[in-house]
Amino acid sequence: MPTDCIPFRETHYFSSLICDYLDEKQHLQPFYNRFPKLENFKAQIEEKGSSVRVQSRTVLVESLKNQYKGFDISDLTSKHIESLKQDNTFTITTGHQLNIFTGPLYFFYKIISTINLCKELKKAYPQQNFVPIYWMATEDHDFEEINYFNFKGKKVQWNRNASGAVGELNLDELDHVYEVFALQLDKSKNAEELKDLFKSAYLEHHTLTEAMRFLVNALFSDYGLVILDGNDKALKQQFIPYIENELIEQESFKKVSATNYQINQASNQDYKIQVTPREINLFYIHDGLRERIVFDNDTFKVLNTNITWSKSELLKEVNDFAERFSPNVIMRPLYQEVVLPNLCYIGGGGELAYWLQLKSNFEAQKVVFPMLLLRNSVLLITSKQKEKLNKLNISVKDLFLNQHDLMTKVTKELSKIDIDFAPQKEHLKKQFEDLYKLAEQTDKSFKGAVAAQEKKQTQGLENLEKRLLKAQKRKLEDVLERIRLIQDELFPRQSLQERNANFSEFYLEHGNQFTQKLIENLQPLKGEFLVLEI
Numbered sequence: 001m002p003t004d005c006i007p008f009r010e011t012h013y014f015s016s017l018i019c020d021y022l023d024e025k026q027h028l029q030p031f032y033n034r035f036p037k038l039e040n041f042k043a044q045i046e047e048k049g050s051s052v053r054v055q056s057r058t059v060l061v062e063s064l065k066n067q068y069k070g071f072d073i074s075d076l077t078s079k080h081i082e083s084l085k086q087d088n089t090f091t092i093t094t095g096h097q098l099n100i101f102t103g104p105l106y107f108f109y110k111i112i113s114t115i116n117l118c119k120e121l122k123k124a125y126p127q128q129n130f131v132p133i134y135w136m137a138t139e140d141h142d143f144e145e146i147n148y149f150n151f152k153g154k155k156v157q158w159n160r161n162a163s164g165a166v167g168e169l170n171l172d173e174l175d176h177v178y179e180v181f182a183l184q185l186d187k188s189k190n191a192e193e194l195k196d197l198f199k200s201a202y203l204e205h206h207t208l209t210e211a212m213r214f215l216v217n218a219l220f221s222d223y224g225l226v227i228l229d230g231n232d233k234a235l236k237q238q239f240i241p242y243i244e245n246e247l248i249e250q251e252s253f254k255k256v257s258a259t260n261y262q263i264n265q266a267s268n269q270d271y272k273i274q275v276t277p278r279e280i281n282l283f284y285i286h287d288g289l290r291e292r293i294v295f296d297n298d299t300f301k302v303l304n305t306n307i308t309w310s311k312s313e314l315l316k317e318v319n320d321f322a323e324r325f326s327p328n329v330i331m332r333p334l335y336q337e338v339v340l341p342n343l344c345y346i347g348g349g350g351e352l353a354y355w356l357q358l359k360s361n362f363e364a365q366k367v368v369f370p371m372l373l374l375r376n377s378v379l380l381i382t383s384k385q386k387e388k389l390n391k392l393n394i395s396v397k398d399l400f401l402n403q404h405d406l407m408t409k410v411t412k413e414l415s416k417i418d419i420d421f422a423p424q425k426e427h428l429k430k431q432f433e434d435l436y437k438l439a440e441q442t443d444k445s446f447k448g449a450v451a452a453q454e455k456k457q458t459q460g461l462e463n464l465e466k467r468l469l470k471a472q473k474r475k476l477e478d479v480l481e482r483i484r485l486i487q488d489e490l491f492p493r494q495s496l497q498e499r500n501a502n503f504s505e506f507y508l509e510h511g512n513q514f515t516q517k518l519i520e521n522l523q524p525l526k527g528e529f530l531v532l533e534i
Contacts, residue, residue: 017271049341054087080226104500150501378530380497509534
């Protein structure tokens, strides 16, 4: 059972933009379609349903069947793929990079949020079908972001030279990664299952795309997850009109640039703009190459190559080889929503931040903008760790503080003397208010001297407070060290567990029950950070 639920804002790990979005602040409402509430899906279903063409459903199903050739899939996944032909079937989608062995733990939370939302929607809207989609980011070329995972505080890394789309990489040298990983495991049943899973995925397939499909299918096929590779010729052909528009009209650059300005003006908050559009938001992808397309001196070029086209030559290339045109972070969401009967995208805070920049471009392209849902976030805590916290009289919520603030808070709570000098500072402030009045009535030139004296005495109190706090921390060092150790275990590198740990650490202890426990407890529409005892 969940140990606790904490509002995202109170964790201090989420941006003001995302917290304001979750609070449905009025100034952000122009940047999304509908907020992800169960009752709002009715209108989303109606709007999306009226825009999906029969032909696009047929192409989607045939592409999925081709992509799954040679893979064993569950009856439920097979049923989900077939159901996409029907006009009452819709998708809920999440996406992620092809991280080695799934990468950080939140990959699981993304997938399970997607699976569970489909279940919840089916109960609320029984006349429709809902299919969970994992969109593989096979066309990314940031190899350094995906070539490792952490296991018990150690980095397990795949070292090799890489260029082009990561999904097309062969799996050279991953046998060495397997050997390094296997040496860190014991001989238990769960450990053997992990080794077999890694070996089957990475040592028995040819490309990273194939390996990831096998791995994710092995983990989630029983729950009906459908895995989609967007680097697909037939799907890209559905996107040709939008590729042409991007190359010639450069619509997304105009719309997203305007939206970025509007977001900055929308409130007094210092929102961080997540992505900056380029004039052309497409790459050219072919034979190990993935480079940007630019327009310069009436010529279209592929950066860092000798490839050039005139306008007519480029449009012919698009129609002959649509699969060679790869959307970047600005265009990929549009591509996804064109080829899928999708209702909602589930992602992390950074992803939702850039999706909020895109609605105006969707409107210009006459593509329905999906609902945006922040994925579940989870802190996994053992009963032993929970027991230690209880003995120390520390709440799990306290652990979300940065370590310095946590140590200060605990010291002040445990200290037998009052370390907080706030009353003394307030008393000092009132005394100086009287001195300012006296200076005003006698000689205004003394106001500067009064201000200097106030600053000096306030600093003196603050220094005394710091010295006293430091002395008390020394006295309580044993207790503080125990708290430090627990926080370091649950917040490795002073960051969220889900951004560092890999699922294998928990699978080693719990086996298949680990995934099942997450399935049972993650509630995607609840909108809070889950603390789950395992």
